[in-house]
Amino acid sequence: xxxxxxxxxxxxxxxxxxxxxxxxxxxxxxxxxxxNPQLNALVTVTAEQALADARVADARLKAGTAGPLTxxxxxxxxxxxxxxxxxxxxSRMLDNFIAPYDATTVTKLxxxxxxxxxxxxxxxxxxxxxxxxxxxxxxxxPWDTAAVPGGSSGGSAAAVAARLAPVATGxxxxxxxxxxxxxxxxxxxxxxxxxxxxxxxxxxASSLDQGxxxxxxxxxxxxxLGAMAGFDERDSTSVDMPVPDYRATLNDSIxxxxxxxxxxxxxxxxxxQVAQVIEDAIKQYRTLGAEVVEISLPNTQxxxxxxxxxxxxxxxxxxxxxxxxxxxxxxxxxxxxxxxYKRSRGEGFxxxxxxxxxIGTYALSAGYYDAYYIKAQQLRRLISDDFIQAxxxxxxxxxxxxxxxxxxxxxxxxxxxxxxxxxxxxxxVNLAGLPGMSIPAGFVGKRPVGLQLIGNYFAEARLLNVAxxxxxxxxxxxxxxxxx
Amino acid sequence: xxLNKSDVEKIAHLAxxxxxxxxxxxxxxxxxxxxxFVEQMSAIDTTGVEPMAHPLAASQRLRPDIVTETNQRELxxxxxxxxxxxxxxxxxxxx
Numbered sequence: 342x343x344x345x346x347x348x349x350x351x352x353x354x355x356x357x358x359x360x361x362x363x364x365x366x367x368x369x370x371x372x373x374x375x376x377n378p379q380l381n382a383l384v385t386v387t388a389e390q391a392l393a394d395a396r397v398a399d400a401r402l403k404a405g406t407a408g409p410l411t412x413x414x415x416x417x418x419x420x421x422x423x424x425x426x427x428x429x430x431x432s433r434m435l436d437n438f439i440a441p442y443d444a445t446t447v448t449k450l451x452x453x454x455x456x457x458x459x460x461x462x463x464x465x466x467x468x469x470x471x472x473x474x475x476x477x478x479x480x481x482x483p484w485d486t487a488a489v490p491g492g493s494s495g496g497s498a499a500a501v502a503a504r505l506a507p508v509a510t511g512x513x514x515x516x517x518x519x520x521x522x523x524x525x526x527x528x529x530x531x532x533x534x535x536x537x538x539x540x541x542x543x544x545x546a547s548s549l550d551q552g553x554x555x556x557x558x559x560x561x562x563x564x565x566l567g568a569m570a571g572f573d574e575r576d577s578t579s580v581d582m583p584v585p586d587y588r589a590t591l592n593d594s595i596x597x598x599x600x601x602x603x604x605x606x607x608x609x610x611x612x613x614q615v616a617q618v619i620e621d622a623i624k625q626y627r628t629l630g631a632e633v634v635e636i637s638l639p640n641t642q643x644x645x646x647x648x649x650x651x652x653x654x655x656x657x658x659x660x661x662x663x664x665x666x667x668x669x670x671x672x673x674x675x676x677x678x679x680x681x682y683k684r685s686r687g688e689g690f691x692x693x694x695x696x697x698x699x700i701g702t703y704a705l706s707a708g709y710y711d712a713y714y715i716k717a718q719q720l721r722r723l724i725s726d727d728f729i730q731a732x733x734x735x736x737x738x739x740x741x742x743x744x745x746x747x748x749x750x751x752x753x754x755x756x757x758x759x760x761x762x763x764x765x766x767x768x769x770v771n772l773a774g775l776p777g778m779s780i781p782a783g784f785v786g787k788r789p790v791g792l793q794l795i796g797n798y799f800a801e802a803r804l805l806n807v808a809x810x811x812x813x814x815x816x817x818x819x820x821x822x823x824x825x
Numbered sequence: 826x827x828l829n830k831s832d833v834e835k836i837a838h839l840a841x842x843x844x845x846x847x848x849x850x851x852x853x854x855x856x857x858x859x860x861x862f863v864e865q866m867s868a869i870d871t872t873g874v875e876p877m878a879h880p881l882a883a884s885q886r887l888r889p890d891i892v893t894e895t896n897q898r899e900l901x902x903x904x905x906x907x908x909x910x911x912x913x914x915x916x917x918x919x920x
Contacts, residue, residue, distance in 0.1 A: 441900050534880040548879050577886055646863040666913055671906035677916050687843030695842055696855055702840040716866050718876030725877060757855055758862045774880020
């Protein structure tokens with residue numbers, strides 16, 4: 342079955358002329374038509390353009406100018422601007438927004454010959470951990486449609502898990518690639534801050550946001566990250582460093598690899614059955630020759646509170662651009678300019694986005710700035726220093742990606758703080774700017790569990806290598822949700 | 826700290842957000858819960874800790890001061906709510 346093949350396998354077939362990209366693209370478009378109505382994973386399907394792009398890819402394959410990603414179907418998270426295609430960011434505010442330009446990530450993957458089949462549903466402006474804040478309604482988890490897929494890149498995760506595409510892009514501000522990857526049983530990597538261009542990726546919290554691939558295997562993530570990463574003069578925080586060949590080091594030995602397990606990631610709040618799955622995964626790594634040591638990240642408990650000052654502060658500033666004047670939603674019959682601003686924003690944004698804008702506005706307002714914003718930035722330093730200390734002792738840090746498996750749709754919507762705590766193990770990584778991954782490690786009942794891998798700055802190649810070795814020894818990443 | 830109705834109204838005004846009267850109690854409750862949660866931060870002594878604004882100790886890059894973008898006014902205005910003669914229209918600001 343074509344849809345169960347990895348990118349590496351599909352690419353080999355395309356290059357061998359086993360079938361065309363057009364044939365492959367049609368196969369995935371048919372699956373989208375069949376399964377998307379029940380999952381709500383994609384908000385836009387670009388069938389016509391996809392087939393045109395597939396034919397161009399086929400010409401490249403015939404001409405011998407194709408790369409490893411040429412002709413491979415792809416889903417873009419609807420946070421990435423796509424020229425001429427609606428880019429909603431999961432919001433009523435941008436329900437009418439046709440992006441006038443491509444994000445750098447979109448350009449790079451197009452240049453690599455990838456074929457975009459559609460755009461994925463997401464929490465509104467990437468603010469959420471369950472995909473329930475989307476203007477377009479929640480996404481269902483393919484493993485259990487009563488469950489959330491995680492968020493904010495929940496549509497991307499569900500699409501890959503249900504084999505609607507071999508890979509999707511995601512973005513991660515506090516866990517939005519890793520947590521949905523975990524909850525949907527797929528592989529996702531959030532690179533080091535600055536590794537992937539943020540140009541054309543609609544900003545939520547600019548000092549935390551980072552794009553990355555979500556696929557079935559570490560090898561596929563390596564292929565796609567290689568094409569996404571790199572310096573971009575259009576992003577002022579893009580890092581000017583060469584991009585390694587992430588695939589070349591996948592099979593490096595992990596004999597003697599030092600794995601740190603933060604004791605704070607295995608304490609209160611962690612579901613006992615999830616803990617068991619993670620312990621089994623660590624055992625597997627010991628079998629593969631790794632050494633395991635306990636470490637401490639003493640400021641772990643402060644990560645979520647710190648994040649919920651830093652991220653809303655940045656969001657309240659970033660989202661001030663949505664004013665009903667130049668693009669996006671505008672209210673009916675504004676009676677003056679203030680009314681235009683207030684009602685366009687009040688009607689265009691959903692409740693979670695409004696809450697975060699208000700928290701950020703409050704934290705940055707006169708008299709509170711030092712107590713909230715400066716304080717949070719100081720704690721951010723302490724949280725970041727914990728990791729710097731830890732990486733003096735270990736090569737990679739491991740633990741659960743999420744404290745529980747996917748929760749039920751509706752279960753946490755009434756209590757924002759409870760929802761925020763589902764990102765307790767992922768958020769600190771963004772505050773520090775480090776790379777992190779989630780890989781499938783088992784199940785609790787029908788619902789998948791993700792193992793989180795955290796690396797030192799720019800250690801993406803090492804993380805992918807460590808993940809790949811595990812996937813060579815296990816088959817959790819090959820499991821297919823029933824009915825798909 | 827508990828936010829009351831007038832606090833929420835003030836913050837919403839600063840953020841230029843219209844909040845329905847009926848929703849204000851719920852926002853007051855949610856925002857109070859979030860602020861009480863982040864209040865944990867004050868338990869930690871951070872005297873002398875340098876605030877961290879950004880994960881990489883990088884300074885803003887400068888580029889040569891030359892024109893790099895072409896004028897795309899028509900394209901950009903094609904997605905605007907209301908334009909006329911190349912201008913974005915808003916309600917009258919000056920009488």
